[in-house]
Amino acid sequence: MDLRLSELRGDERAIEGLPVRLVVAFVVGVACLSVMLNLVSGVNTLAASELGAQPTPDVVHPGSRELDVRAVDANGDPVAGVTVVLKPGTARLDDGIAVAKTNENGVASLDVTPRLRANQQEGTLDVTLKPPSGSYTDNRQNTGVLVVEG
Known part of the structure; x- marks a missing residue:
């Protein structure tokens, strides 16, 4: 060839x-x-599941109170071990920031004292979730807490 x-x-x-x-x-x-x-x-299970926050109550008045925040996955199932951070938005917190970890039912209990500024009728508190290491993320904005006068 x-x-x-x-x-x-x-x-x-x-x-x-x-x-x-x-x-x-x-x-x-x-x-x-x-x-x-x-x-x-x-x-x-290779993909990360987005976490969501469900504060209870989601509308509060100024003053001391206990606030529960439930961390749920994309299917609505509770997630344990999530660090919940409550920060001032347009409303204030006496302690500046409140932090708690979710229990086995996915609920974190926070003792907070929200305040409104002078001549302010309403404000918000922002909820941030820090997921446990693994297959969860918190990229979307979570439901906040509305603080109303009266």
Whole structure:
């Protein structure tokens, strides 16, 4: 078999089908991968679940009180071990910041004393969640607590 370089340069048959074969192989590979991922159990645990805060009550009056904040995952299930941080928004807190950790029911109890500024009728307290290390995140804004006069 003595092939010359000039003969190979003139042969265009190998290049004609190459792009089509690559596209077909790619589509078949992606389809097979999606089928395999659906068959494997627990693949969804690789993604981080967004946490949400559910303060109770979510509307309060100025003065000392206990405030419960429930940390829930994307399915609404409680999450234990979450650090709940309550910070002043447009309303004030006498202690500046309140911090508590959620129990096995996903609830953190905070003793707070919200205050409004002079001539202010309402204000907010901001809730931030610090998830335990693992598969949780807190990227979205959480439900805050509304402080109203009267």
